[in-house]
Amino acid sequence: MTERIAIVGGGAAGALVAIHLLYEHRERGALEIDLIDRDGSFGAGVAYGTEDPLHLLNVPAVRMGGISGHPEHFHEWLTDRGEEVAEEAFLPRGLYATYLRDLLARGEREAIDARVRRVHGDVTSIAVRAGAADPVLELNFADGERIEADRVVLALGPLQAGDPIPVPAELKKSCVWISDPWAEGALDEARHSRSVLIVGSGLSMVDVALSLGEEAEGPRVRAVSRHGLVPRRHRPGLTNVRRFHVPTETGTIEPMLAAFFAQVSRVCQQGDDWRDVIDSMRPATPQLWKALKLEEKERFLSEYQRFWDVHRFRMAPEVADRYDALVAAGRLETGAASIVSLESHGRGARVFLRTPGAHELDMVEVDRIVDCTGAGFDLRRQAPPILAGLLAAGRARADELGLGLDVAEDGALLDSEGLPSDRIFAVGAVRKGVEWEAIGITEIRDHAGAIARRIVRTGETEEMPLPTELRPFAAGPTKWQAA
Numbered sequence: 001m002t003e004r005i006a007i008v009g010g011g012a013a014g015a016l017v018a019i020h021l022l023y024e025h026r027e028r029g030a031l032e033i034d035l036i037d038r039d040g041s042f043g044a045g046v047a048y049g050t051e052d053p054l055h056l057l058n059v060p061a062v063r064m065g066g067i068s069g070h071p072e073h074f075h076e077w078l079t080d081r082g083e084e085v086a087e088e089a090f091l092p093r094g095l096y097a098t099y100l101r102d103l104l105a106r107g108e109r110e111a112i113d114a115r116v117r118r119v120h121g122d123v124t125s126i127a128v129r130a131g132a133a134d135p136v137l138e139l140n141f142a143d144g145e146r147i148e149a150d151r152v153v154l155a156l157g158p159l160q161a162g163d164p165i166p167v168p169a170e171l172k173k174s175c176v177w178i179s180d181p182w183a184e185g186a187l188d189e190a191r192h193s194r195s196v197l198i199v200g201s202g203l204s205m206v207d208v209a210l211s212l213g214e215e216a217e218g219p220r221v222r223a224v225s226r227h228g229l230v231p232r233r234h235r236p237g238l239t240n241v242r243r244f245h246v247p248t249e250t251g252t253i254e255p256m257l258a259a260f261f262a263q264v265s266r267v268c269q270q271g272d273d274w275r276d277v278i279d280s281m282r283p284a285t286p287q288l289w290k291a292l293k294l295e296e297k298e299r300f301l302s303e304y305q306r307f308w309d310v311h312r313f314r315m316a317p318e319v320a321d322r323y324d325a326l327v328a329a330g331r332l333e334t335g336a337a338s339i340v341s342l343e344s345h346g347r348g349a350r351v352f353l354r355t356p357g358a359h360e361l362d363m364v365e366v367d368r369i370v371d372c373t374g375a376g377f378d379l380r381r382q383a384p385p386i387l388a389g390l391l392a393a394g395r396a397r398a399d400e401l402g403l404g405l406d407v408a409e410d411g412a413l414l415d416s417e418g419l420p421s422d423r424i425f426a427v428g429a430v431r432k433g434v435e436w437e438a439i440g441i442t443e444i445r446d447h448a449g450a451i452a453r454r455i456v457r458t459g460e461t462e463e464m465p466l467p468t469e470l471r472p473f474a475a476g477p478t479k480w481q482a483a
């Protein structure tokens with residue numbers, strides 16, 4: 001019997017689910033996989049769709065492997081191609097899309113009776129219809145098309161919250177307000193303008209600032225966020241990952257913080273620093289997050305997240321060097337400020353900013369404004385159409401913070417009663433509320449592997465052995481696991 005799997009979202013997460021299904025599947029019956037993406041991006045997505053060589057991965061090559069249980073696989077793949085790069089190298093993100101597409105293509109070539117169909121379309125709803133034996137899932141597209149599947153994996157990427165502030169329609173129409181800096185050509189005009197305001201000060205801001213800074217005669221850039229904090233730089237070399245005890249009994253933040261700082265002080269005596277401790281916490285983060293009481297998670301979001309983010313999501317050293325050079329040259333300035341309002345002015349915009357502690361509003365005139373906020377989302381208040389239907393039908397529920405969907409350990413959606421689905425799964429950003437660490441390749445590859453195993457194997461849960469087509473590896477623990 002042929003099993004039909006629909007993966008909604010063709011970014012890195014969707015591609016990795018397809019890849020794991022292709023390799024997991026080889027012992028079983030036929031499998032038809034529909035990899036569906038509204039942007040027609042199969043294996044790249046927002047993060048790896050960039051061709052700008054200044055846009056680097058923010059994780060060392062040796063930790064970016066896409067196969068569950070094999071973090072070094074990306075580095076090995078490079079070596080296979082004759083590209084000798086250091087394990088700790090931060091490589092262009094576009095190269096990572098080539099890697100993912102190669103894995104997918106190889107999986108398709110090798111799969112015995114499994115195939116992947118790439119479907120370009122926007123899924124707006126998923127309905128469950130009683131079938132002859134099992135229920136059938138019906139995926140409806142914005143253009144009226146419909147396909148059927150036995151199981152669905154949601155790999156939607158981050159949920160889009162819309163503009164962080166009300167933006168006058170004329171600013172959008174004239175492209176002064178750039179809501180999606182990753183859209184093709186979105187920054188073309190901004191590169192040749194005199195002044196650009198970036199809203200947000202995370203890694204996306206850094207990418208945009210570097211792109212705008214490429215032109216010798218490019219714009220002066222000001223980046224603002226409510227806190228004004230900027231991502232820290234990676235240290236040279238690989239961080240040392242060591243397990244250490246973090247108490248969870250009280251379900252509160254402070255004992256965890258105390259353990260963190262105690263460990264920082266221990267590793268500093270050994271010549272390492274806080275980065276090693278942040279990276280050491282990563283495998284345990286979902287467990288720590290789940291142990292926090294709801295009110296503590298909320299407190300983390302309002303009081304600590306801004307500090308966590310700039311230490312956890314760091315700039316590659318080369319990126320940090322370029323960033324510092326732009327600041328030193330007076331081309332880039334960052335700081336704390338919130339936008340109070342903005343209005344159209346000439347061929348640009350006039351923006352009113354409130355800086356902390358100031359009585360007067362600061363008024364600036366700029367040619368372009370780029371939204372790099374990745375604005376917060378509350379699924380309890382608004383949901384994209386594809387999720388609205390599932391939530392209304394009680395087939396899904398929001399996580400307790402509303403950051404995404406409530407899911408079981410294996411990624412199965414929990415329904416309104418908290419019961420796991422055996423048909424619909426999720427991977428990527430929509431799991432952030434439940435696991436906190438859910439959006440990086442480190443987690444996505446393992447979640448993709450677990451979902452593939454859950455779908456094609458009944459009962460077994462052990463990791464996938466590396467298929468021989470993807471090169472044999474020496475037995476034994478990986479560097480990540482061994483550390």
Ligand SMILES: Cc1cc2nc3c(=O)[nH]c(=O)nc-3n(C[C@H](O)[C@H](O)[C@H](O)COP(=O)(O)OP(=O)(O)OC[C@H]3O[C@@H](n4cnc5c(N)ncnc54)[C@H](O)[C@@H]3O)c2cc1C
Nearest residue numbers: 009011012013038045046047057058123156157428440441
């Ligand atoms: C700029 C940037 C750099 C990053 N760098 C790194 C890094 O170096 N290392 C790392 O580990 N992580 C990095 N990340 C984290 C990144 O989120 C993940 O690595 C990964 O790219 C997420 O992939 P995804 O498939 O979940 O999401 P996306 O890439 O957003 O893909 C989701 C896709 O689903 C499609 N889609 C959504 N809804 C529908 C629908 N209803 N119908 C059809 N299609 C739909 C979207 O159009 C999109 O193409 C980075 C993220 C960003 C934004």
